[in-house]
Amino acid sequence: MGFAEIFRVALESLLINRLRSILTTLGIVIGVGAVIGLVSLGRAVEAFIANEFAALGANVLEIRSAAPRSPTRDRVEPLTTLEAARLANPTIAPSVVQTATSYTLFGQVVAESERTTTTLNGVSANYAAVRNWQPLLGEFISEEHVRETARVAVLGLDVVETLFGSRDYNPLGVTVRINERSFTVIGVMSQRGGTFISEDNVIFVPISTAQTRLSSARTRDGGYRVSTIYAQVADETLIQTATQEISAFLSEAHGVVFENEQDFRITSSSDLLGIVNQVSSVLTIFLTMIASISLLVGGIGIMNIMLVSVTERTREIGLRKALGAQRGDILTQFLIESTLLSLLGGVFGILLAWIAGLIGTALIAELTITLSLDAVILATTVSTLVGVFFGYYPASRAANMRPIDALRFE
Amino acid sequence: MSQANGKQQAGKPVIDIRKITKVYQMGEMKLTVLRGISLQIYKGEFLSIMGPSGSGKSTLMNILGALDQPTSGEYYLDGVDVSKMSDNELARIRNKKIGFVFQNFNLLKRTEALRQVELPLLYGGVRNRTARARQALEAVGLGHRLDHLPSELSGGQQQRVAIARAIVTQPAVILADEPTGNLDSRSGTEVMQIFQRLNREKNITTVFVTHDPWIARHTNRVIMLRDGKIVADQRVKQPLNAGEAERPSEAEELQGIFEATYFGGSKEEYN
Numbered sequence: 001m002g003f004a005e006i007f008r009v010a011l012e013s014l015l016i017n018r019l020r021s022i023l024t025t026l027g028i029v030i031g032v033g034a035v036i037g038l039v040s041l042g043r044a045v046e047a048f049i050a051n052e053f054a055a056l057g058a059n060v061l062e063i064r065s066a067a068p069r070s071p072t073r074d075r076v077e078p079l080t081t082l083e084a085a086r087l088a089n090p091t092i093a094p095s096v097v098q099t100a101t102s103y104t105l106f107g108q109v110v111a112e113s114e115r116t117t118t119t120l121n122g123v124s125a126n127y128a129a130v131r132n133w134q135p136l137l138g139e140f141i142s143e144e145h146v147r148e149t150a151r152v153a154v155l156g157l158d159v160v161e162t163l164f165g166s167r168d169y170n171p172l173g174v175t176v177r178i179n180e181r182s183f184t185v186i187g188v189m190s191q192r193g194g195t196f197i198s199e200d201n202v203i204f205v206p207i208s209t210a211q212t213r214l215s216s217a218r219t220r221d222g223g224y225r226v227s228t229i230y231a232q233v234a235d236e237t238l239i240q241t242a243t244q245e246i247s248a249f250l251s252e253a254h255g256v257v258f259e260n261e262q263d264f265r266i267t268s269s270s271d272l273l274g275i276v277n278q279v280s281s282v283l284t285i286f287l288t289m290i291a292s293i294s295l296l297v298g299g300i301g302i303m304n305i306m307l308v309s310v311t312e313r314t315r316e317i318g319l320r321k322a323l324g325a326q327r328g329d330i331l332t333q334f335l336i337e338s339t340l341l342s343l344l345g346g347v348f349g350i351l352l353a354w355i356a357g358l359i360g361t362a363l364i365a366e367l368t369i370t371l372s373l374d375a376v377i378l379a380t381t382v383s384t385l386v387g388v389f390f391g392y393y394p395a396s397r398a399a400n401m402r403p404i405d406a407l408r409f410e
Numbered sequence: 411m412s413q414a415n416g417k418q419q420a421g422k423p424v425i426d427i428r429k430i431t432k433v434y435q436m437g438e439m440k441l442t443v444l445r446g447i448s449l450q451i452y453k454g455e456f457l458s459i460m461g462p463s464g465s466g467k468s469t470l471m472n473i474l475g476a477l478d479q480p481t482s483g484e485y486y487l488d489g490v491d492v493s494k495m496s497d498n499e500l501a502r503i504r505n506k507k508i509g510f511v512f513q514n515f516n517l518l519k520r521t522e523a524l525r526q527v528e529l530p531l532l533y534g535g536v537r538n539r540t541a542r543a544r545q546a547l548e549a550v551g552l553g554h555r556l557d558h559l560p561s562e563l564s565g566g567q568q569q570r571v572a573i574a575r576a577i578v579t580q581p582a583v584i585l586a587d588e589p590t591g592n593l594d595s596r597s598g599t600e601v602m603q604i605f606q607r608l609n610r611e612k613n614i615t616t617v618f619v620t621h622d623p624w625i626a627r628h629t630n631r632v633i634m635l636r637d638g639k640i641v642a643d644q645r646v647k648q649p650l651n652a653g654e655a656e657r658p659s660e661a662e663e664l665q666g667i668f669e670a671t672y673f674g675g676s677k678e679e680y681n
Contacts, residue, residue: 005532016520319516322477323575324505324533326498404477407516 006329010336017309021341024305027298028345028386032379033352034291036371040357042284044369046277053273059236060130061243061268063229063250070260077254077263080223081207084124087231092249095242097234100130101226103210103217109203110177111163118159119202120178122210130232133199138172138187145206149213153178154187158201178203179214239268298345299386306338306394317398318406331399338391339384346383350376422489423450424582424615425474430483432469432638443469444480445638451583454613456606456649458626461635468587470635471619475508475585476500488582505534509576511586515568517560523547524556527575534579546578547571549612550604566597573604583615584608590625595657602628602652624657 014021065076081101086092088099103122108115127133128140135154145152153176161167163176171185183205192199207226211217217225233242243266256262310317317330350371357369432444443466451457461467472478473485476492477500485493488507495503509530510516517526527543536542547553550570560568569589576584586605590598606628608614618629626632628650634642 002535009532012521012525315516316518319518320529320533321501322475322504322510322516323530324501326501326533328498329533402478404472407477407512 003332006332007336010333010340013333014337014340020305020309021344024302024341025345025348027301028295028342028383029298029348029352031291031295031298032346032349032383033356034294034349035288035382036350036353036375036379037356038287038291039284039375040353040369040371041360041367042280042287043372044360044367046280046284047368048366049276049280050273053269053276058268058270058273059233059239061231061233061239061246061266063231063246063264063266064227065263066265068256068261068263070258072258073256073261073263075263078219078225079227079229079250079264080219081211081226082223083250083253084226084229087229087246087249093231093242093245095233095238095245097232098126098130099232100124100127100230101207102127102228102230103207103225104227105210105215107179107203107214109159109163111171111174114163114165116159116162118156118162120210120214121202121204122207122214123204124207127204127230130230133192134190135187136190137170138185140187141204141206146208148206149208150206151181151183151209151213152186152206153183154189154204155185156189156200156202156204157191158198159203160188178205181213236270239270243268295382295386299342299390302338302341302387303390303394305341306334306391307397309337310334310394310398313398314401314406314409317401318403318409321401321403322407327399330401331395334395334398335388335391338395339387342383342387342391343380346380349383350379421453423452423486424455424488425449425451425617426484426486427474427480428484430470430473430480430485432466432473432478433481443638444473446483447638447640449633449640449643451615451617453615454609455631456609456616456618456629457631457633458618458620458629459633459635460620460623460626462621464637465635466638467619467621467635471585471587471617474583474617475510476504501533505530506579507582509579509581509584511569511572511576511584511589513588513591515560515565515572515592517568517571520559520561522557522559523552523563523571523574526560526571527578530575530579536579543574543578546574549577549608550574564597565593566600569593569597569601570604573601573608577608577612577614583617585617585619587619588622589618590622591620599653606652628652 063079065079067076068074084099084101087096101124105120105122106117107120108117123141125141125143125146128135134140136157138154140154141152144150155163155171157167160169160171164171171188174185175182176185177183189200189202189204205214208224211224219225231242231246233239246266247262250256250264251259251262254263320330354371357371360369361367426449428448430444430447431442434441434443447470459467459470469478473480476487476495479495479500480493483493484491487503490503492500492503504510518529524540524543524547527546528539531539531542544553544556547556550573552567552570552574555563555567555571558567560571563571569592573584573589576586584605589605590601593601602625605616605618609616616629618625620626627646629646630649631643631645633640634644
């Protein structure tokens with residue numbers, strides 16, 4: 001008997017027991033659906049996070065002071081405005097295009113009757129450009145504001161909401177009091193970040209104002225301290241080179257001899273992205289493994305039902321053998337039945353995952369869940385193998401039945 | 411004695427078994443079911459194998475049907491020695507040479523009549539299956555029930571589907587195990603008529619296994635089995651034509667053996 005005919009016989013048997021076939025398939029549907037769904041969800045989350053980080057500027061290095069790791073040094077030389085300026089010099093750090101600086105402190109803001117405590121960020125004029133963050137209303141801090149230590153402020157959206165009750169309020173020209181000094185609001189920043197990282201609870205002022213009027217950030221040699229230097233690198237591929245250049249320059253400037261004596265840290269958003277991605281992919285793998293268990297359970301379900309089916313159809317098997325079915329014919333028929341069940345489960349599982357993805361995409365605006373082809377191929381292959389693997393034992397039981405015993409079976 | 415009619419003796423026997431024994435090993439015990447049976451059946455014969463329960467007639471039937479192998483002895487089916495064949499070879503032999511009809515029909519559930527009859531052709535790798543299956547169903551008078559399911563057919567019609575399935579491969583012999591055992595007397599007569607007609611018109615060799623003397627009287631030759639041996643092999647003088655004679659009632663068959671009636675219905679009921 002040819003394969004095509006055995007296939008037809010197997011298909012007919014499945015159709016005859018339609019309800020049972022569907023119920024048996026359910027385990028695989030759920031297993032495959034869960035695996036593909038979770039893998040797709042994991043991918044979507046990774047893509048979303050990558051997207052959020054890309055908005056933060058993947059080609060920007062952030063340099064901050066930090067305690068040395070080595071116990072041989074506990075002195076921390078502050079980062080200064082001068083160092084930031086020199087890092088922008090192409091002969092010192094050729095990979096760095098420009099540097100922005102910020103000097104951060106906390107402060108109390110009062111507008112009319114509302115008050116709040118927030119981050120005061122004194123920044124250089126090119127901060128907005130380097131960090132790829134533009135104002136929504138009005139203008140950002142300019143070179144002139146920095147030169148004149150102007151008392152102007154640009155508000156983050158969260159601050160606007162706290163002080164004026166609504167994110168839609170236009171506070172341009174309003175005078176607010178920051179740490180008991182009057183500032184004129186000249187701009188409102190656009191929303192920055194989304195679900196995971198929000199930077200909207202902030203007030204920007206000119207860095208010189210923060211260093212002199214709001215605090216005293218003078219250093220011993222007459223310069224000004226900064227909290228963070230943002231170094232914009234020409235290209236993402238140059239991140240490594242730039243890190244080395246900056247590290248070399250600052251080590252010399254701060255008198256660092258050994259690497260673990262460094263009193264600064266250079267981080268990039270791609271470092272952070274890497275960590276977050278690692279976490280999310282471990283999470284995805286973990287969830288996928290749990291989902292795989294349901295696939296395994298589904299496979300055992302198929303074996304169970306096929307065993308029941310073989311016992312129940314003992315007489316049928318006896319009859320087929322009496323009519324001339326050979327061992328291989330019966331084996332193949334039952335293997336095809338279990339594989340078809342499992343494969344069918346796989347197909348419906350893919351469908352289930354696809355629908356779940358559509359629903360998820362519709363419900364969570366930030367995520368775009370799409371079926372990845374490799375997950376589909378993997379699930380199809382795995383579900384086929386599950387069918388063959390868990391179907392083999394029942395099939396061989398059927399194939400090895402002696403026709404007289406099978407015919408006599410009640 | 412062991413031959414049927416003269417004109418059919420001339421050829422080779424369709425079934426030729428020689429000194430067949432069958433011993434079952436039941437743990438420590440050996441159970442001998444067949445004790446050296448020899449039998450020749452010729453083309454076109456219609457015979458019954460009779461015997462009480464435990465006489466070994468089912469075992470003999472299984473061996474004749476190539477469903478089981480004898481412990482010793484030889485079995486030539488249509489000239490081929492089948493007593494030493496492998497399982498797969500036996501399957502092929504069953505497919506080509508033997509048509510089975512069972513007491514309980516053994517039809518596949520939820521499968522149309524035409525598909526049931528196609529089944530042996532499917533396993534035989536035969537082309538033109540639908541046309542041949544339709545012919546076989548027409549031969550048993552079911553040409554108008556091709557797409558009926560077993561549940562939509564009467565018992566007699568189901569057994570006729572089974573007969574069509576048995577003859578569709580044009581086997582050397584049809585083995586029927588109590589083929590009328592599950593049928594009421596009218597359907598039983600119908601089925602019997604079909605067997606007789608197929609035997610007469612198409613010269614199909616047919617072997618019945620039965621314990622019913624009335625059924626045996628419709629065949630041409632009766633072999634009696636007792637305790638694993640053939641005790642009689644006789645030709646029927648005047649085989650009955652199914653439907654022509656009325657089956658005697660139990661009362662008639664047992665007439666004259668009773669002393670008195672102690673308990674029973676009214677007198678009218680017995681007349």
